[in-house]
Amino acid sequence: MGRKFTVRLEPVGIEMEVDEDETILDGAFRQGLMLMHGCKEGQCAACKSFLLDGEVDLDKHSTFALPEFEQDEGWTLLCKAHACSDLEIELINYDEEILRSGIALKTVTTTVQEVDELTHDIRRVVLRVAEGETFDFRPGQYVDIQIPGAEQHRSFSMANTPSNDGLLEFMIKLYPGGLFSGLLADGGIVPGDELRIRGPYGVFTLRDNDRPLVFIGGGAGMAPILSLLRAMAENGVARPATYYYGARTEADLFHLPQLRALCGRIPGLRFVPALSEPANAGDWAGETGLITEVVERRETGLAEVDAYLCGPPPMVDAAIALLERHGLPEGHIYYDKFTTTADTEESSRV
Ligand SMILES: Cc1cc2nc3c(=O)[nH]c(=O)nc-3n(C[C@H](O)[C@H](O)[C@H](O)COP(=O)(O)OP(=O)(O)OC[C@H]3O[C@@H](n4cnc5c(N)ncnc54)[C@H](O)[C@@H]3O)c2cc1C
Numbered sequence: 001m002g003r004k005f006t007v008r009l010e011p012v013g014i015e016m017e018v019d020e021d022e023t024i025l026d027g028a029f030r031q032g033l034m035l036m037h038g039c040k041e042g043q044c045a046a047c048k049s050f051l052l053d054g055e056v057d058l059d060k061h062s063t064f065a066l067p068e069f070e071q072d073e074g075w076t077l078l079c080k081a082h083a084c085s086d087l088e089i090e091l092i093n094y095d096e097e098i099l100r101s102g103i104a105l106k107t108v109t110t111t112v113q114e115v116d117e118l119t120h121d122i123r124r125v126v127l128r129v130a131e132g133e134t135f136d137f138r139p140g141q142y143v144d145i146q147i148p149g150a151e152q153h154r155s156f157s158m159a160n161t162p163s164n165d166g167l168l169e170f171m172i173k174l175y176p177g178g179l180f181s182g183l184l185a186d187g188g189i190v191p192g193d194e195l196r197i198r199g200p201y202g203v204f205t206l207r208d209n210d211r212p213l214v215f216i217g218g219g220a221g222m223a224p225i226l227s228l229l230r231a232m233a234e235n236g237v238a239r240p241a242t243y244y245y246g247a248r249t250e251a252d253l254f255h256l257p258q259l260r261a262l263c264g265r266i267p268g269l270r271f272v273p274a275l276s277e278p279a280n281a282g283d284w285a286g287e288t289g290l291i292t293e294v295v296e297r298r299e300t301g302l303a304e305v306d307a308y309l310c311g312p313p314p315m316v317d318a319a320i321a322l323l324e325r326h327g328l329p330e331g332h333i334y335y336d337k338f339t340t341t342a343d344t345e346e347s348s349r350v
């Protein structure tokens with residue numbers, strides 16, 4: 001353990017102690033404070049905050065998340081910053097309800113129960129928490145799974161709700177050469193194997209209000225949105241909601257019966273799948289085009305909604321730009337970007 005410093009978080013007026021060896025975000029998690037975050041790897045900018053006073057050391061991060069000129073102005077990434085003195089930090093993105101609502105982080109052992117093919121490049125993985133252990137989370141959150149035989153971990157969002165006692169369901173995209181997903185692709189992870197997970201992380205949870213909901217997702221980004229929709233069905237939430245899901249071709253669509261069944265259970269829900277590259281447009285009766293184009297064509301009151309976005313970073317960035325262009329305030333946009341290690345490597349700074 002290193003030197004200890006006091007961090008004052010404004011404008012909420014919370015003080016906490018951090019060790020110089022831990023990031024400010026980890027120090028906050030340790031003390032049950034769920035500060036805004038996404039990747040925890042310096043890639044997504046969700047934890048970007050302003051240093052009002054004091055000095056920090058920054059670990060390797062993406063210069064897309066924190067360009068050099070912003071760092072010079074005083075901006076920092078809490079998931080990569082270590083305190084070198086007492087600090088005063090202004091939180092830019094914060095939600096007091098979420099901040100104090102963190103479930104204590106836990107590391108547990110799980111056993112792989114199922115690995116199924118959802119599409120040619122997305123697998124459904126179900127883990128069972130070890131006998132005698134419990135693992136709680138909020139719908140929309142994610143865990144870090146330790147890569148077998150390696151030091152690193154990867155983040156994956158739960159697709160189910162905590163009501164499936166002891167089971168955690170994931171949708172995992174296969175990347176060529178991917179350290180974790182490569183194991184799923186080539187039989188390196190099979191039912192019966194043990195995996196260590198840590199969590200729950202994430203603030204992609206349903207805020208309690210009456211605003212209409214717009215969900216926008218692509219690829220394995222269906223996972224946390226499905227978790228939110230399943231929780232809405234379980235809790236009888238009837239807010240008007242539309243789920244726009246973008247895929248390239250019909251071969252990339254999956255879980256259509258499950259989504260139709262959810263539309264039957266959630267009175268206000270409509271599901272709108274769209275194909276950006278329909279191989280034979282004649283056979284596809286649904287929407288076509290980029291998912292952001294489809295949302296723009298169909299939605300008239302985007303300034304009034306709560307928007308939940310999840311999927312590859314370019315899709316999420318395009319959706320944020322669209323929503324802001326239509327006057328939706330930043331505070332009503334919630335997102336998880338599925339960044340990968342390649343996002344840091346291509347644009348990194350130590
Ligand atoms: C909050 C959060 C939640 C997430 N939830 C999910 C989820 O529910 N489902 C899901 O599928 N994913 C999710 N992800 C992404 C996931 O964590 C992994 O990043 C992803 O699965 C890739 O991991 P991997 O080990 O398979 O591949 P990696 O080893 O990380 O490699 C990914 C790809 O990048 C390439 N690559 C690696 N290093 C470099 C480099 N230096 N230069 C160029 N290319 C490189 C690899 O060849 C590969 O194609 C989430 C990410 C975050 C941040």
Ligand code: FES
Nearest residue numbers: 038039040045079
């Ligand atoms: S959580 Fe810090 S950059 Fe993503």
